[in-house]
Amino acid sequence: MRERTDRPTRPGRAGATDRHEPAGPDIAEPVLAIEDLTVTIGTRRGPARAVAGVDWSVRAGQTLALVGESGSGKSLTVLAATGLAPRTARVTGRVRLLGEELTALPEPRRRRLRGRHVGFVFQDPMTSLNPVLTVGRQVTEACEEHLGMTRRQARERAVELLDLVGIPSPRQRVDAYPHQFSGGMRQRVVIAMALSCEPDLLIADEPTTALDVTTQAQIVELIADLRRRLGTAVVWITHDLGVVAGVADTVAVMYGGRIVEQGPVDAVFDAPSHPYTRALLAARPGPGVRDGDLPAIQGSPPSPLDLPAGCAFWPRCPVRGDARCEHELPPLVPVAPGHRVRTFYPLSEDA
Amino acid sequence: MTADPAAPAADPGETVADPGEIVAELDNLRVWFPAPGGAAVRAVDGVSLGIRRGETLGLVGESGSGKSTTGLALLRLVDATCGSVRVGGRDVTWWSRRQLRGLRRRVAMVFQDPQASLDPRRTIGASVAEPLVVHRLVDSADARRRRVAELLEMVGLRADLADRHPHELSGGQRQRVGIARALAGEPDLIVLDEPIASLDLSVQAQIMNLLRGLQRDLGLTYLFIAHDLAAVEHMSDRVAVMYLGRIVETGTPEQLYGQPAHPYTAALLSAIPVADPKVERHRRRIILSGDIPSPVDPPSGCRFRTRCPQARPDCAEVDPVLVEVAAGQWAACRYAGEAVRAMRAGTVGEETVH
Ligand SMILES: Nc1ncnc2c1ncn2[C@@H]1O[C@H](COP(=O)(O)OP(=O)(O)OP(=O)(O)O)[C@@H](O)[C@H]1O
Ligand SMILES: Nc1ncnc2c1ncn2[C@@H]1O[C@H](COP(=O)(O)OP(=O)(O)O)[C@@H](O)[C@H]1O
Ligand code: SF4
Ligand SMILES: [Mg+2]
Ligand SMILES: [Mg+2]
Numbered sequence: 001m002r003e004r005t006d007r008p009t010r011p012g013r014a015g016a017t018d019r020h021e022p023a024g025p026d027i028a029e030p031v032l033a034i035e036d037l038t039v040t041i042g043t044r045r046g047p048a049r050a051v052a053g054v055d056w057s058v059r060a061g062q063t064l065a066l067v068g069e070s071g072s073g074k075s076l077t078v079l080a081a082t083g084l085a086p087r088t089a090r091v092t093g094r095v096r097l098l099g100e101e102l103t104a105l106p107e108p109r110r111r112r113l114r115g116r117h118v119g120f121v122f123q124d125p126m127t128s129l130n131p132v133l134t135v136g137r138q139v140t141e142a143c144e145e146h147l148g149m150t151r152r153q154a155r156e157r158a159v160e161l162l163d164l165v166g167i168p169s170p171r172q173r174v175d176a177y178p179h180q181f182s183g184g185m186r187q188r189v190v191i192a193m194a195l196s197c198e199p200d201l202l203i204a205d206e207p208t209t210a211l212d213v214t215t216q217a218q219i220v221e222l223i224a225d226l227r228r229r230l231g232t233a234v235v236w237i238t239h240d241l242g243v244v245a246g247v248a249d250t251v252a253v254m255y256g257g258r259i260v261e262q263g264p265v266d267a268v269f270d271a272p273s274h275p276y277t278r279a280l281l282a283a284r285p286g287p288g289v290r291d292g293d294l295p296a297i298q299g300s301p302p303s304p305l306d307l308p309a310g311c312a313f314w315p316r317c318p319v320r321g322d323a324r325c326e327h328e329l330p331p332l333v334p335v336a337p338g339h340r341v342r343t344f345y346p347l348s349e350d351a
Numbered sequence: 352m353t354a355d356p357a358a359p360a361a362d363p364g365e366t367v368a369d370p371g372e373i374v375a376e377l378d379n380l381r382v383w384f385p386a387p388g389g390a391a392v393r394a395v396d397g398v399s400l401g402i403r404r405g406e407t408l409g410l411v412g413e414s415g416s417g418k419s420t421t422g423l424a425l426l427r428l429v430d431a432t433c434g435s436v437r438v439g440g441r442d443v444t445w446w447s448r449r450q451l452r453g454l455r456r457r458v459a460m461v462f463q464d465p466q467a468s469l470d471p472r473r474t475i476g477a478s479v480a481e482p483l484v485v486h487r488l489v490d491s492a493d494a495r496r497r498r499v500a501e502l503l504e505m506v507g508l509r510a511d512l513a514d515r516h517p518h519e520l521s522g523g524q525r526q527r528v529g530i531a532r533a534l535a536g537e538p539d540l541i542v543l544d545e546p547i548a549s550l551d552l553s554v555q556a557q558i559m560n561l562l563r564g565l566q567r568d569l570g571l572t573y574l575f576i577a578h579d580l581a582a583v584e585h586m587s588d589r590v591a592v593m594y595l596g597r598i599v600e601t602g603t604p605e606q607l608y609g610q611p612a613h614p615y616t617a618a619l620l621s622a623i624p625v626a627d628p629k630v631e632r633h634r635r636r637i638i639l640s641g642d643i644p645s646p647v648d649p650p651s652g653c654r655f656r657t658r659c660p661q662a663r664p665d666c667a668e669v670d671p672v673l674v675e676v677a678a679g680q681w682a683a684c685r686y687a688g689e690a691v692r693a694m695r696a697g698t699v700g701e702e703t704v705h
Contacts (some may be wrong), residue, residue, distance in 0.1 A: 032624060068549045069553060070550045071551075072552060073447075073468060118599050132508055152662075156529050158373075168641075181641040183414075184642055185642070206683045212413040212414050212578070212643075213413075213578065213619065213622045213623055214413055214618065214619060214622045214638075214639050215413075215642070216622065216624075216638055217621075217622035217624075217638050217639075218638055218639075218640075220624070221636070221638060239552050239624040242623065242624025242625055242626045242631075243624050244626070245624060245625060245628040245630070246624045246625075246628075246629055246631040248628070265628045266628050266629070269626065269628050278551070280552065280553060281626060282625060283553065283556035284581065284582065285556075285581045285585030285586075286581065287421065287584055289551065291566070293560045294556040294559055294560055294585070295556070296553075296556035296557040296559075297553040297556070297557075298556075298557070300521040300522070300524075300553070300554055301551055301553065309490065314362065316553075
């Protein structure tokens with residue numbers, strides 16, 4: 001990518017960071033860290049506690065996967081962390097972006113930091129694209145503002161970015177409109193847009209959910225490759241455990257607005273210790289259950305308007321513990337280094 | 352969790368069922384929609400398919416490949432441009448509107464979005480009762496109530512939900528209502544168009560179990576359309592893979608997932624993410640470049656050739672037909688088997704992203 005002068009030099013960005021290499025001391029500072037984040041939304045039917053007590057951080061060149069079912073609070077967590085929560089939301093907790101405490105900053109400064117350092121990719125590319133502007137204009141719109149480029153420079157940069165995200169013949173396509181692109185190509189354009197300011201953090205909220213599995217594979221490879229080459233930190237939201245296994249270094253599993261299990265990807269998949277994580281992995285169809293019923297989880301996820309007093313998973317939990325599960329919120333307890341679960345009854349590997 | 356689909360097949364062939372009675376059959380079906388400028392969208396473009404009593408036939412393929420249109424054609428909810436649709440041994444391709452009422456009792460459909468397929472103003476009971484009334488299957492209000500209660504219980508819902516409205520139900524419950532409605536006419540065939548795609552993750556397995564249980568108990572026949580290839584593998588006795596209006600490969604799940612013969616099947620399978628980080632880290636993906644071409648103007652010869660990592664010059668000239676590559680496994684590729692072996696052995700991989 002282009003040389004740039006206004007970027008504070010940060011070690012750990014240059015070159016590829018191997019997925020599983022332990023982080024060196026110089027990249028110890030996370031790109032984004034959130035602590036005790038809670039989001040309550042005022043609704044007609046009362047306050048909805050959509051996110052509660054969420055802690056996590058992500059480092060340069062690493063991918064954190066936020067996984068959970070629809071409504072579990074994944075999107076609100078990242079929106080609130082970056083100051084984009086809806087007006088009706090009350091957000092508490094601490095958020096540090098590149099070491100700066102975001103929650104303490106006035107909105108204009110926060111917006112500038114976000115625009116400059118964070119790129120977003122959402123599920124539906126058309127929510128990020130303007131149908132009446134050429135893709136070339138849109139790809140560089142943000143960085144023209146932030147980096148003070150001329151129109152000509154911006155156009156060159158747009159071609160470069162479209163090429164980077166694998167759009168064939170970018171010089172011919174730069175003047176096309178979004179409707180002339182397929183769903184997968186539009187998502188590539190949105191990724192190019194998100195990368196235009198060379199962000200330190202890429203937030204990808206279900207970026208492949210609307211795509212075919214073949215296109216999903218292309219986008220997964222693309223983001224993984226960009227992360228390796230540019231050292232970007234990635235927060236990847238998905239409900240697909242297969243995608244998590246393919247992209248994540250660390251995983252946070254959400255249920256009813258809270259993290260119920262969190263840790264390195266191998267630990268969470270090899271030794272899922274929360275009854276929800278374990279049940280979810282077991283309920284996936286696979287060769288082992290070809291002829292029988294799947295071990296399904298009964299019931300459906302809770303509404304944030306009507307959360308159980310204790311563990312949110314209690315009403316559906318196959319372990320079901322005791323009155324404590326029903327009435328007391330279990331703490332997040334470590335079961336292995338870096339691996340924590342929110343349950344009174346962590347399952348051991350051979351359970 | 353699925354094993355690496357690139358692993359060799361365990362033991363193909365053995366599960367090939369007795370041909371059995373054909374419940375529904377498509378013969379060289381084409382469904383073309385008018386497109387601007389006098390062209391045609393060839394949504395379905397020469398599909399032949401038989402569905403046997405008591406089986407689940409899985410239908411997979413990328414978005415726009417013609418799966419839903421194929422399903423709709425079985426209910427005659429779209430008209431054939433040419434070819435034929437046979438249900439219960441009778442050619443229904445040109446049946447009149449009046450005759451079709453009978454057909455829609457024999458073939459029912461369950462849609463992806465249970466929210467959209469139920470009328471929000473009607474009670475659950477009224478929605479489930481509708482087919483009973485239309486097909487005159489009950490002769491009194493009392494019999495209707497009893498039958499609705501029975502249908503709701505069959506899909507695992509309490510009978511008192513009959514008085515509720517769709518918005519009072521969860522997504523999984525609404526999909527159960529959609530299934531109850533489809534069962535009302537005691538159909539020979541149910542077309543399930545992405546029935547779990549919009550459900551919560553922890554609810555999908557419940558619905559798959561329900562569908563399989565009903566099939567066991569009632570001897571139902573399903574056409575199961577889905578994007579989720581692991582779900583299709585779990586649910587199906589046979590699988591058909593569609594690409595751009597055609598079926599490119601059919602066989603048992605063991606055959607297709609173990610030893611695909613068509614390059615498209617192999618690529619589709621290799622794109623499925625596996626919920627095991629160790630497998631994901633070491634597998635080699637066959638990544639297709641580009642997108643499915645427009646069905647208005649499909650490529651000459653083999654339709655897959657513009658994205659096929661193994662395309663040869665003559666693939667542009669000859670339109671391959673389905674040939675039997677193993678007992679009950681058919682593939683439409685001139686280089687069936689050989690091409691997949693070359694893809695898997697070869698260098699095709701990450702570099703094809705661009
Ligand atoms: N009523 C219609 N008029 C015009 N074109 C149509 C119509 N219905 C479908 N098509 C086109 O026909 C092709 C096949 O559509 P179909 O809905 O059958 O695909 P599908 O395989 O079910 O896709 P998906 O996975 O997205 O549901 C597509 O190109 C679609 O745009
Ligand atoms: N703007 C909003 N107004 C009211 N409720 C909201 C709003 N956004 C999200 N919610 C609610 O907050 C909960 C968490 O939402 P979200 O973070 O979007 O979940 P996820 O991304 O995990 O699907 C859900 O119950 C959702 O309905
Ligand atoms: S016929 Fe040729 S282009 Fe088509 S799938 Fe086979 S090898 Fe590929
Ligand atoms: Mg979301
Ligand atoms: Mg469809």
